[in-house]
Amino acid sequence: MNAHSGNEADLWSRIRRGFQMPELRTDLAQAQLSWYLARPEYVQRMTERSKLYLYHIVEALEARNMPTELALLPFIESAYNPQALSVAQAAGMWQFIPGTGRSYNLKQNMFLDERRDVLASTNAALDYLTKLHEMFGDWRLALAAYNWGEGNVLRAIARNRKAGRPTDYLSLKIPKETRHYVPKLQAVKDIIAQPEKYGLTLPSIPDHPYFVTVTTTRDIDVAIAAQLAGLSVDAFRALNPSFSKPVILGATQPQILLPFENAQMFEQGLKTYQGLLSSWTTYTVTKRERTAVLATKIGVDPATLVAVNKIPAGMRLKPGSTVLIPKAEDDEDISAHIAQNAVFALEPDVPDTRKMLIRVRRHETIAAFAKRYRVSVAQVQAWNHTKRTKLAPGQMVMLHVPISKKSTIVKAKLRARPLPAANKLTARTVKLKAQTPAIKHKAKIKPIKAPKTKANSSLPARKIASN
Structure with missing residues (x-):
């Protein structure tokens, strides 16, 4: 050692x-x-x-x-x-x-x-x-x-x-x-x-910070972020392992961790970078179908679709599922789509949800119904296999809800977490703005401060660890 x-x-x-x-x-x-x-x-x-x-x-x-x-x-x-x-x-x-x-x-x-x-x-x-x-x-x-x-x-x-x-x-x-x-x-x-x-020796670790944070409001590929910071993709991911896909969403105001010298390099690289920062966008599945069929329909390589989205072999995609696909030159960033639709999190189907039938109120539109249960119109349409915007009084509408909230759903008193409005998607420490004649960006490096919050003792918590 x-x-x-x-x-x-x-x-x-x-x-x-x-x-x-x-x-x-x-x-x-x-x-x-x-x-x-x-x-x-x-x-x-x-x-x-x-x-x-x-x-x-x-x-x-x-x-x-x-x-x-x-x-x-x-x-x-x-x-x-x-x-x-x-x-x-x-x-x-x-x-x-x-x-x-x-x-x-x-x-x-x-x-x-x-x-x-x-x-x-x-x-x-x-x-x-x-x-x-x-x-x-x-x-x-x-x-x-x-x-x-x-x-x-x-x-x-x-x-x-x-x-x-x-x-x-x-x-x-x-x-x-x-x-x-x-x-x-x-x-x-x-x-x-x-x-x-x-008989052991430990590697020397200096008593000073290893990394600082940078925040972006524009989508950026992991590979491009690593390149601008002068790091390999593996070294970049070692500090930023929470990003599950090859693109980092600006709409989530992510904190990117970089060694101080590399953060400065990243800042300089953004100022002179030209071209698209992100090469990915999303596609929402409208009906149940196999990945090969979907790939042909949207013009994407089937192997890329399966690998990037970690789709199990033989699995059919459900209506409303969101998949990541390569972006065409005229496609908007994912974050722009999120802001436009005021939907913060694009999440795949998760096992801890249950389908519930909810009766529509008198004169209630699908938009009002979606607002009442804090979901998007697109989600309600996908869950019910419809593109209609009007509902009939007394009609039963399918809703996907967390299992833990079943009882409140049955009583029509669901209080789900509200989605943030588009105008709340603002920058905190880095602003990436397109300028002419070339695309230029600015970055601000932010040191880490130790948190001082305490636990909420009312939160239910249970953990299973393995070694």
């Missing part, structure tokens, strides 16, 4: 100074330490990978006065791989399952998965951990709940209390994975605390 720097100003030293959790000296913790020590190459890969993200996480922890041991948790969760995906569909460095991610405001749609976003997922994870610590008053129990779910831990505590047994972490009856979870963190902590004791 690389030589460990003796520089006491590096980030590892700062992490050591922030340790707050009590030591866990058990046979299982020693066994986990032995496991890591037998795999020095694995330890090296993890620590090298963490160099991109660790400073930001330590800053965020210190801003909340939280133990810096928690900066080591992604080693356990994902080996510091923001692209990690478990069999339970937990994603990102912090391994959020879809439901918990939504509870902590991590956007998940066909273009973006903030469970993989370095800034958003870290903020959500620290919110969740803060809530768990406030709930249990003990970091070991909080970590067990992060892995197993707070409901399970509460029930385990209740069982012990009823039986007259202690209710601390070591006394609870918990699954094997959770029983190994805190000892794993202790093992990594031991390695970081004294690597030389175990």
Whole structure:
């Protein structure tokens, strides 16, 4: 492994100074330490990978006065791989399952998965951990709940209390994975605390920010963004793993992370760049059909359609599904289409929705019906296989709604999240404007500030992690 720097100003030293959790000296913790020590190459890969993200996480922890041991948790969760995906569909460095991610405001749609976003997922994870610590008053129990779910831990505590047994972490009856979870963190902590004791060395990580943010309001291809920043696509995606498609939507006001020098290069490149920033647009399927048939109809290579949209073999697309396709020269940006239709998120069909039949009110138009349930007219038309704009009194209309909101739908009292108006799609830190005679752009670099928010303890949260 690389030589460990003796520089006491590096980030590892700062992490050591922030340790707050009590030591866990058990046979299982020693066994986990032995496991890591037998795999020095694995330890090296993890620590090298963490160099991109660790400073930001330590800053965020210190801003909340939280133990810096928690900066080591992604080693356990994902080996510091923001692209990690478990069999339970937990994603990102912090391994959020879809439901918990939504509870902590991590956007998940066909273009973006903030469970993989370095800034958003870290903020959500620290919110969740803060809530768990406030709930249990003990970091070991909080970590067990992060892995197993707070409901399970509460029930385990209740069982012990009823039986007259202690209710601390070591006394609870918990699954094997959770029983190994805190000892794993202790093992990594031991390695970081004294690597030389175990014949290991850590890569030097300077105690200063690795990246800054840039925000765009125009669609831009990932490949072009990487090119303008002087990075390979892989290096660009390592800092920006939340972008699920080859295009980044300006309408979402995305925060693009770049090393400071590359952010300056990106700024200069935008000023002189000519031509289209994005080569992709979207197409909404109007009827159920196979991908090969659809590709022929819209003049797209079938292999490209399947690969870019990750369509399973043999799957037929449903009416209303949105797919990404190559853009013709005269096509508008996707963000322009979104703004024009005041629809913020283009999302594919998701499994946690249910079809409900809703009775139309007297003199209610399809536009009024769509407004009442906070969906678009196009969605209502697609779900009901119609292009009509008028509805008959008493007519039953199909609506796709989250399962969790079924009861309120039945009572015709659905309160879905409203869609933002087109005029709210404004820039925050970078403005990309077309100018004549050539297309020129301006960019502003923004440093990262550690979040200071706390968790909303009323949010339901449950997490399943795998290693």
